[in-house]
Amino acid sequence: MQQLKQQVFEANMDLPRYGLVTFTWGNVSAIDRQRGLVVIKPSGIAYESMTVDDMSVVDLQGHVVEGRWRPSSDTATHLALYRRYPDLGGVVHTHSTHATAWAQAGLAIPALGTTHADYFFGDIPCTRALSAQEVDEAYELNTGQVIIEALGEANPLHTPGIVVYQHGPFAWGKDAHEAVHNAVVMEEVARMAWIARGINPQLQPIDSWLMNKHFQRKHGPNAYYGQK
Amino acid sequence: MQQLKQQVFEANMDLPRYGLVTFTWGNVSAIDRQRGLVVIKPSGIAYESMTVDDMSVVDLQGHVVEGRWRPSSDTATHLALYRRYPDLGGVVHTHSTHATAWAQAGLAIPALGTTHADYFFGDIPCTRALSAQEVDEAYELNTGQVIIEALGEANPLHTPGIVVYQHGPFAWGKDAHEAVHNAVVMEEVARMAWIARGINPQLQPIDSWLMNKHFQRKHGPNAYYGQK
Amino acid sequence: MQQLKQQVFEANMDLPRYGLVTFTWGNVSAIDRQRGLVVIKPSGIAYESMTVDDMSVVDLQGHVVEGRWRPSSDTATHLALYRRYPDLGGVVHTHSTHATAWAQAGLAIPALGTTHADYFFGDIPCTRALSAQEVDEAYELNTGQVIIEALGEANPLHTPGIVVYQHGPFAWGKDAHEAVHNAVVMEEVARMAWIARGINPQLQPIDSWLMNKHFQRKHGPNAYYGQK
Amino acid sequence: MQQLKQQVFEANMDLPRYGLVTFTWGNVSAIDRQRGLVVIKPSGIAYESMTVDDMSVVDLQGHVVEGRWRPSSDTATHLALYRRYPDLGGVVHTHSTHATAWAQAGLAIPALGTTHADYFFGDIPCTRALSAQEVDEAYELNTGQVIIEALGEANPLHTPGIVVYQHGPFAWGKDAHEAVHNAVVMEEVARMAWIARGINPQLQPIDSWLMNKHFQRKHGPNAYYGQK
Numbered sequence: 025m026q027q028l029k030q031q032v033f034e035a036n037m038d039l040p041r042y043g044l045v046t047f048t049w050g051n052v053s054a055i056d057r058q059r060g061l062v063v064i065k066p067s068g069i070a071y072e073s074m075t076v077d078d079m080s081v082v083d084l085q086g087h088v089v090e091g092r093w094r095p096s097s098d099t100a101t102h103l104a105l106y107r108r109y110p111d112l113g114g115v116v117h118t119h120s121t122h123a124t125a126w127a128q129a130g131l132a133i134p135a136l137g138t139t140h141a142d143y144f145f146g147d148i149p150c151t152r153a154l155s156a157q158e159v160d161e162a163y164e165l166n167t168g169q170v171i172i173e174a175l176g177e178a179n180p181l182h183t184p185g186i187v188v189y190q191h192g193p194f195a196w197g198k199d200a201h202e203a204v205h206n207a208v209v210m211e212e213v214a215r216m217a218w219i220a221r222g223i224n225p226q227l228q229p230i231d232s233w234l235m236n237k238h239f240q241r242k243h244g245p246n247a248y249y250g251q252k
Numbered sequence: 253m254q255q256l257k258q259q260v261f262e263a264n265m266d267l268p269r270y271g272l273v274t275f276t277w278g279n280v281s282a283i284d285r286q287r288g289l290v291v292i293k294p295s296g297i298a299y300e301s302m303t304v305d306d307m308s309v310v311d312l313q314g315h316v317v318e319g320r321w322r323p324s325s326d327t328a329t330h331l332a333l334y335r336r337y338p339d340l341g342g343v344v345h346t347h348s349t350h351a352t353a354w355a356q357a358g359l360a361i362p363a364l365g366t367t368h369a370d371y372f373f374g375d376i377p378c379t380r381a382l383s384a385q386e387v388d389e390a391y392e393l394n395t396g397q398v399i400i401e402a403l404g405e406a407n408p409l410h411t412p413g414i415v416v417y418q419h420g421p422f423a424w425g426k427d428a429h430e431a432v433h434n435a436v437v438m439e440e441v442a443r444m445a446w447i448a449r450g451i452n453p454q455l456q457p458i459d460s461w462l463m464n465k466h467f468q469r470k471h472g473p474n475a476y477y478g479q480k
Numbered sequence: 481m482q483q484l485k486q487q488v489f490e491a492n493m494d495l496p497r498y499g500l501v502t503f504t505w506g507n508v509s510a511i512d513r514q515r516g517l518v519v520i521k522p523s524g525i526a527y528e529s530m531t532v533d534d535m536s537v538v539d540l541q542g543h544v545v546e547g548r549w550r551p552s553s554d555t556a557t558h559l560a561l562y563r564r565y566p567d568l569g570g571v572v573h574t575h576s577t578h579a580t581a582w583a584q585a586g587l588a589i590p591a592l593g594t595t596h597a598d599y600f601f602g603d604i605p606c607t608r609a610l611s612a613q614e615v616d617e618a619y620e621l622n623t624g625q626v627i628i629e630a631l632g633e634a635n636p637l638h639t640p641g642i643v644v645y646q647h648g649p650f651a652w653g654k655d656a657h658e659a660v661h662n663a664v665v666m667e668e669v670a671r672m673a674w675i676a677r678g679i680n681p682q683l684q685p686i687d688s689w690l691m692n693k694h695f696q697r698k699h700g701p702n703a704y705y706g707q708k
Numbered sequence: 709m710q711q712l713k714q715q716v717f718e719a720n721m722d723l724p725r726y727g728l729v730t731f732t733w734g735n736v737s738a739i740d741r742q743r744g745l746v747v748i749k750p751s752g753i754a755y756e757s758m759t760v761d762d763m764s765v766v767d768l769q770g771h772v773v774e775g776r777w778r779p780s781s782d783t784a785t786h787l788a789l790y791r792r793y794p795d796l797g798g799v800v801h802t803h804s805t806h807a808t809a810w811a812q813a814g815l816a817i818p819a820l821g822t823t824h825a826d827y828f829f830g831d832i833p834c835t836r837a838l839s840a841q842e843v844d845e846a847y848e849l850n851t852g853q854v855i856i857e858a859l860g861e862a863n864p865l866h867t868p869g870i871v872v873y874q875h876g877p878f879a880w881g882k883d884a885h886e887a888v889h890n891a892v893v894m895e896e897v898a899r900m901a902w903i904a905r906g907i908n909p910q911l912q913p914i915d916s917w918l919m920n921k922h923f924q925r926k927h928g929p930n931a932y933y934g935q936k
Binding site for chain 4: 136137138139205208209212215216217219220221222223224227228230231233234237241248249250251
Binding site for chain 1: 437
């Protein structure tokens with residue numbers, strides 16, 4: 025558990041390092057699937073003073089099993105994703121500028137180029153709005169539910185992130201480090217897509233064969249990018 | 253008083269640290285309500301060489317009671333806000349890029365997402381223009397007056413900032429530190445709103461129930477964000 | 481002369497520090513009016529390795545009187561401005577991003593707010609295009625001429641900068657330090673004006689009384705900004 | 709060979725220093741024309757931990773002749789350019805934000821000002837799309853082919869870069885250092901052109917005589933920029 029807490033701590037500290045968070049506006053978690061326990065950032069704690077021992081540990085129903093602080097207010101969203109998708113090892117939420125702007129615009133981040141296709145197979149969806157009742161009854165849990173609804177039949181590791189309507193981005197991956205990596209990519213492709221559409225409002229989505237090629241050369245069975 | 257001067261000094265030094273000011277284009281103040289004295293940055297002093305002993309102390313009518321320098325040229329605006337709103341402990345003025353752009357555009361910064369709603373309940377208003385007479389007779393005092401006019405019946409701690417038409421942002425809070433915090437938030441939501449409207453000119457304001465939820469989970473009687 | 485060389489050296493080194501230049505795309509000069517000599521950055525020398533002894537010294541006709549390097553290729557433009565305006569003590573040229581974008585757009589940077597009016601009285605003009613003949617016969621000298629033509633009857637210290645059509649910004653001041661200061665302001669107001677017009681294409685120029693007030697409170701006979 | 713490996717290593721390390729790459733999204737190569745060998749970054753290796761000994765060496769047909777790692781997945785594109793253009797000494801590929809946005813927009817980066825003309829003689833072309841067959845059969849090689857096709861009869865040292873449709877920028881030069889220099893320029897002029905067209909959608913391309921002047925004063929037989 026100490027090792028996972030260290031990983032989650034380091035992944036949280038990567039958020040300000042990559043410019044993804046202002047103040048405490050972000051949180052990373054990771055799961056120990058064998059024990060069914062999730063390590064997550066505590067709520068509202070400043071990055072500058074946070075240590076590995078501040079991490080919270082909760083079970084998959086959200087009961088705190090370790091840690092001196094209240095866990096992130098977004099914990100129920102993270103847990104909904106872990107319960108639904110057995111392949112997820114890490115989840116991250118931020119209010120990074122450009123991805124949040126797409127969330128506020130209420131639009132999917134369109135797949136426009138190979139930078140996007142190297143990590144995301146197709147558009148990065150935007151969820152539907154939560155109803156007043158959904159917000160009122162179980163806001164953070166239902167945020168997880170609309171993410172799951174928007175992903176539909178997609179493989180979550182082929183669509184490793186989403187924007188929640190009028191809120192901001194969530195991303196995930198095989199572990200906490202990969203989740204943060206995908207959050208950095210989402211912010212960068214969100215920025216590129218904003219600029220590209222500003223330059224040419226009539227631009228085309230990426231050609232399907234080019235998208236396939238880039239995604240497969242990194243993630244397919246015959247991947248040849250990198251040293252693996 | 254020394255403690256308040258230290259707080260105001262540190263809050264002023266946070267302005268360049270957060271990228272909110274170019275040169276000397278900003279000032280922070282705080283009030284000691286018991287004594288009725290306000291500590292404020294001196295006018296036109298460079299941040300690099302400023303020390304805590306450079307802070308100016310004035311009473312609520314603007315008379316200098318301590319300090320070797322002339323107080324900020326915007327002092328009368330700060331004092332108008334302290335006189336009108338007994339809950340304010342700190343006030344800040346900057347020319348931060350994106351909030352100033354909204355001021356130049358002459359438009360309120362619209363509430364478009366949860367990042368905004370975590371701190372501001374509703375739009376961030378833009379004041380009306382000052383008349384030639386108002387500028388001529390008592391410019392800085394009347395700047396305070398149009399801010400008060402634009403806030404109307406709003407709770408200033410629920411609308412902890414405003415943009416002054418063709419000028420720039422003012423923000424405030426329970427103390428100097430919180431005022432600067434809100435100025436950082438205003439700049440970031442101003443930037444996000446610019447980008448979001450560029451992406452989708454037909455976007456909707458944030459759903460009222462989502463705005464309520466986010467503001468209340470941080471600021472309401474049953475707040476559960478953070479460790480308080 | 482050594483003192484002026486030191487000032488010009490430091491003012492040049494401020495260009496990368498303020499983010500105004502990429503590579504060697506900028507140059508600052510200053511004049512010793514008594515001797516009629518101008519100190520200027522040498523052409524194409526990298527900022528990282530430049531020292532005070534690399535500065536070039538030329539007379540007002542452009543003859544090199546001291547220095548191991550060829551002076552900036554833009555020297556003739558600087559000299560034209562010094563010859564025409566006896567009040568100028570320093571001149572700077574950069575390709576700073578946003579001011580250059582306005583030059584490429586072929587438009588004056590409009591006076592939209594107090595940030596602008598604190599330094600520039602009215603719009604920052606854009607020169608007319610140089611003709612093929614003007615470019616061919618004496619390009620850098622004629623660049624100075626179209627700047628002078630665009631300024632017309634304006635007091636150059638009240639309009640301490642301009643954008644040259646399809647080229648980029650020139651700024652000036654009472655000395656090299658003030659020239660660079662004005663170049664920083666021009667880049668920042670160029671950025672704000674771009675964003676403000678993106679937010680509201682129908683925005684109004686700054687009210688004349690507000691512009692007068694801000695310019696005069698810093699630069700007028702009864703100025704009360706700062707400690708002077 | 710050790711010297712060339714050192715140059716290529718340093719040129720690769722310049723990519724994050726100039727803000728041109730996120731993670732491992734870029735690669736630089738250089739050629740030893742006498743031996744017909746190319747040194748290139750290995751695929752997917754992080755910049756933080758990379759050393760000069762990690763560089764890969766391949767011949768012009770792509771056979772690895774030295775190095776412990778698989779060479780960049782884009783190696784075949786680099787080699788196609790070296791084979792076609794005997795004057796090229798270095799090649800670089802990045803996903804820098806603004807140049808990539810133009811690639812996604814599917815448009816040439818227009819020559820709008822002297823910043824552009826100081827390095828690029830005319831627009832920076834955008835390639836045509838690769839067909840499904842071209843992607844399927846030999847993607848990286850055919851990327852080189854569409855670059856060559858888009859350059860047509862242009863002197864590659866007068867058009868030292870291009871954007872590949874829906875992908876991103878490639879740049880080149882007499883050596884690895886100059887290639888990276890041109891990639892920095894391309895990113896900056898891509899950013900300026902985006903902003904300039906946002907300010908004035910009806911702007912004009914740079915006057916031909918001004919473009920000629922700027923390109924020739926740096927690169928022509930009578931160049932007088934710099935100290936050469």
